[in-house]
Amino acid sequence: MNLDLAPEDRAFQQEVRAFFADSIPEEWKTTVRAGLRLSPENLVAYQRRLADRGWGAPTWPKEYGGTGWTPQQLHIFWSEASAADAPAQFHQGLELIGPIIFTYGSQAQKDFYLPRIISGEDWWCQGYSEPGAGSDLAALRTRATRDGDDYVINGHKMWTSYAHVADRMFVLARTSTEGRRQQGISLMLVDMDTPGIRISPIHTLDEKHHTNEVFLDDVRIPAANLVGEEGMGWNYGKVLLDRERMVAAATAMFLPQTLRAVREAATRRRTTGGLLIDKPEFRAKLAQVEIEALAVQAMVLRLMADAAAGADSGPRGSMVKLRWSELTQQATALWVEALGPKAQHFAALDEGAAPPQDMPLALQGALYARVTTIYGGSSEIQRNIIARRALGL
Amino acid sequence: MNLDLAPEDRAFQQEVRAFFADSIPEEWKTTVRAGLRLSPENLVAYQRRLADRGWGAPTWPKEYGGTGWTPQQLHIFWSEASAADAPAQFHQGLELIGPIIFTYGSQAQKDFYLPRIISGEDWWCQGYSEPGAGSDLAALRTRATRDGDDYVINGHKMWTSYAHVADRMFVLARTSTEGRRQQGISLMLVDMDTPGIRISPIHTLDEKHHTNEVFLDDVRIPAANLVGEEGMGWNYGKVLLDRERMVAAATAMFLPQTLRAVREAATRRRTTGGLLIDKPEFRAKLAQVEIEALAVQAMVLRLMADAAAGADSGPRGSMVKLRWSELTQQATALWVEALGPKAQHFAALDEGAAPPQDMPLALQGALYARVTTIYGGSSEIQRNIIARRALGL
Amino acid sequence: MQFAFNDEQQMLRDSVERFGEEQWSAADRLKRLAEGAEGTARRWAQMAELGWLMLPIAESDGGLGGGPVEIMAIMEGFGRHLMTEAYVSHCVLAPALMQDGGAHCTALLEQVGTGQVRIAAALIEDEGFDVASIRAAAQADGDRFNVTGGKAHVEDGADADWYLVSARTAGVSGEREGVSLFLVPRSADGLTVRRFRSVDGHRHCSLDLVDVAAIPVGAIGGAADRIDAALDRAIVAHLAEAVGSMEAAVAATLDYVRTRQQFGAPIGSFQVVQHKVVDMSVACEEARALTMVAASQLASGGAASSLIAAAKVRVAQCGIAVAQQAVQLHGGVGTSEELVVSHHLRRQMMLDLAHGDRDHHKARFAELTR
């Protein structure tokens, strides 16, 4: 057991640290710490910056334009990004469709799409969920019908994050109704400017527009936009299972950003007996979340070591997802608490007035955090998975 | 909505308070506060004292020697008992078999058994659970075979609390194997000195002997000891469901005793920064449990008001059981915490030495408390019941 | 010992229930919220007609003298239907602060009861929720007073006509002695009002006061007890609102888990979902029982402040937990504006903050039971 960095890793750490030292504008930081996404323009700017440095796709193999980094290097990269209040990269292209394309896509698809993901030129969104088919994708109803050299897609997608800014969407659609419910599902790549696509925002409790319904009405796409084989789309999604642990790991590593924000807010907040940060009850609560966050960091480290050793990490990706999502909820709730009565001032009603410093981002973060135990496999589903796969129950 | 006491209830309150003022020896109090039972001798002495005052069976109708008290009076009685650090009365005779006998028993059974329960002359134990049939009584295997004017019982009972001091046991036994699993079960009254009964202690984590296995080997009892009709025993148990909410209510009302003990221990305990009771972190933790205990007291009050109004209390008995058992675990754990490093001194190894003041009762109470979420329908079972009965899920 | 509402209370309850169903149906909610102050004004006039506004005002001040239990009957309905009208601030808290406060107060309260005037309490400064932690200073100038200072948060103060401002006539922040209470009209010279909305549709403000002429309410220097007592009444009313909201959130969740299918079965058939709904309903029962006891004891004058502090803590804990779980069990759709559960969550979070959050009242409970 040895967690020390090798000399070459230390050098890499310095390099990454230097990069981040002046890469993150101050005005991004509160948003990032709240666990909220930056505006699309800012996220694209960040992606371009990374791409310019050759770091646009940290988790991809070199042959597809990735960094080819070891898990150890990834851990260092994310640690430094987290410490610098850098945002997480937008994952739909990088972690979802990119890896499917380089694993199952045609050469033409690889050549065209992959560089555009890395450069930030293409913004992808995911057309998986539907009304009535959230965690249970087998209930999918969107149909794609072959018509000559095209497919014609009809259906209704839900929870399509950032469809309103995306250039392209990857869609699961039923190409056959025979066989078991998981069969006959195909994966297709759709340009968002194809006629027949209508996007309707889903307004959410955090008052931030990040997700949508997408209606597909006779959307005609070239058959060449099918990924892999027809009817195999369900299987391609499985390649992501392995990557999901990396997404979970990376996300969990950004938890300390929120905790720093809580500390700062509590350090600013005056209370009757002195600063909030000095009150033993508050310190105990903050310490509790910080300690649990340390535990999750240790779990991430072990997950990365598994990856480095090529070992099966079992359910540990799910465990990290379970824990960081709970902790991000606790941390943002504590942030709101640290704001005190002013947390009721979400938005100014008059011109010229402004809500207090961290608001509304802290509260928006706390509200947004509620969805982290729901998306990407709810906590209940994660526990089902762990019970079945790891415990054999 | 009006929770004020009527004048006659105020008078009753004074009467009860006066009774308790000098009825509870100091040396009982720590045991009582730990949620542990007094020794059988002391419990019997307490029962006699109540019986002498005419209060031996607070929940029974007058015609069977009970007090005939209203729910309001019962609430007053238990409040005062709790405040005086009086113990809970031993419930197996008073709340379990007594009510079955006066509801379903023969006149001879009523005449003989009921007064002996009230006077403390008979100590009853319950022969329901078996290995493999704890929460699932339908899986019962003990058999009773009719033989002339007798029944002959064979079987193996588990978790028979205080069998080792009991004079009599009420036993569920199978008198027929036909029909559904709940049918063919009969309820019988057994003298503990009947030949063929063997009692074997079950040692438990709290190192207190309170429960046993009971082996019945050709135990021959008069057929007159059958309660009600043969094969109907399963149904008689149901009369207890209604009483269980009262037992839950009464038990919950004794929670403040434990909290007083925690306060006292924390007031004695010196720490670096002063007394433990003055440390804000500890005060916050104690306040949390005290506040939840207040909530449970309010739930009890509502339960009693339901009873007074003859209203259906729905699942509120189960809810009180769920909550007080969790809180008694938290309160005793906090007591152990208040003892500090000395909680590791459970028993002296040498003559003449003695463990510190509250020990081992506090720790024993904390360990014993683990069983409160298991017995009488575990918390999981209670939640199943509430889901089914109250929520229709 | 009687937990049920009496006939009159039940009628009130039914009346609010009807109003809520008509005016604040879940389907119309977003429309109602978008109306802002205009919609509120319209509904406020209706409430005045129904007599609700004068219900909590003391008879000696020309009101109906409704007590905490009557107010509970009303506020449960506000909670069930998530009505954003600031009934507690204007009709419970302000009249309690002004009770027997003299002719000026009585005159104003008459207008409060008819809905012509709304008064908000400006008690909180940067240092938090304790009534004595204030620095705003009132200088006597003959029998007039001028107040200077800042109020960090005025609950439901955005559209108020008058403010009840606490300020020091003596002492320093933290001392209960020397806290006084003043009335200030919104139009007063030297008064700046900054208006904000919160995530639950309520409209608040902060105040800056520079030499603002102010009318004293009650005895000079001795207002801390009056304020605490009035806050107790406002808090208990909010508890009833929280209970109504929790019960509605549980009912919505029960409906949802009974009908929503996943993996070929209603999700309410999964044991884990069942137990979570059970825990939600246990939390409701805790909150309801505590609130009833607090309201009833407050009504008969026997409520310890420690009991109210305890109820404030526990109801907030239960309310937030219930609403969070309601969102969780609804899944993604639970986070949407369209469904009402996320509105319950936001209201529960804000109710926690109103007049002191869980931690504040837990510390207060510890202090009061010391």
Place this chain on the structure above:
Amino acid sequence: MQFAFNDEQQMLRDSVERFGEEQWSAADRLKRLAEGAEGTARRWAQMAELGWLMLPIAESDGGLGGGPVEIMAIMEGFGRHLMTEAYVSHCVLAPALMQDGGAHCTALLEQVGTGQVRIAAALIEDEGFDVASIRAAAQADGDRFNVTGGKAHVEDGADADWYLVSARTAGVSGEREGVSLFLVPRSADGLTVRRFRSVDGHRHCSLDLVDVAAIPVGAIGGAADRIDAALDRAIVAHLAEAVGSMEAAVAATLDYVRTRQQFGAPIGSFQVVQHKVVDMSVACEEARALTMVAASQLASGGAASSLIAAAKVRVAQCGIAVAQQAVQLHGGVGTSEELVVSHHLRRQMMLDLAHGDRDHHKARFAELTR
């Protein structure tokens, strides 16, 4: 970055595992506990033969210089089999306190390594777990010292031959300066030993010292850092024990829920039971990952005390929760002496107390990360 044990560590682990299976099988547990000190002495001699006792002793003190990771490999086995031998107290803590403490220490440590002598650390007084919160006083008398005071709790001290006693040569309780460390033989004049057992089968004591002649260890007045550093090592060893115990409790529970039938099905088929077991295994993973990181960083000299305090808090929370849930899921039988799960619970509760409970270390973490 490497989480697995190396070959040598794996061998150690396997060796302890075999020992545990032979000597501390769950079926024999009550018999082992009943043997008391005699059984311990027998097994202690066996451990000496296996070389375990000298493993943690520094090479400069004649030991094998095993580090935190090797000790972790051993202590996990102690935890899995709930072995009550006081390895951490005598072989980890005492040698760490005495490291490079002079000829007398080296001579004694040699006897520790061979199992002839057991030394326990007497650091805790009535005021609790902080190493500086002591009042016992050491008076210099030429180059001899006499110690007077009381030690409220000596972990595993009941059967020790020597005590390492902290006492003040200067300052007052709470000050780190002026804390010194002394060796006192059990037979010393003026020393009273009161012996107790705890619920986990460990045997502790308290001490009263009246003018007890004592041998100084290390620099006079500057022992606080030495003690904290040694406690960090002992704590990490205990964490490994806790992790081993948790994992065994989960394994026992998994076995049980797979086989135990209720309502015609194994209880492990109920979703609520499944999710509880999942939470237990998540807690194990948290505890294991934290313990590994703490041990590894301690081994390379880079462990912040705040990390070790954090691990102490979280492992205790996870360990107690896991053991409580193990008992709960076993139902009634889980509370019996016969089954091993309740023994895991008692050990987890006592491990929490050893060298400072959750609250103590949480406050310490908050202080260290201030």
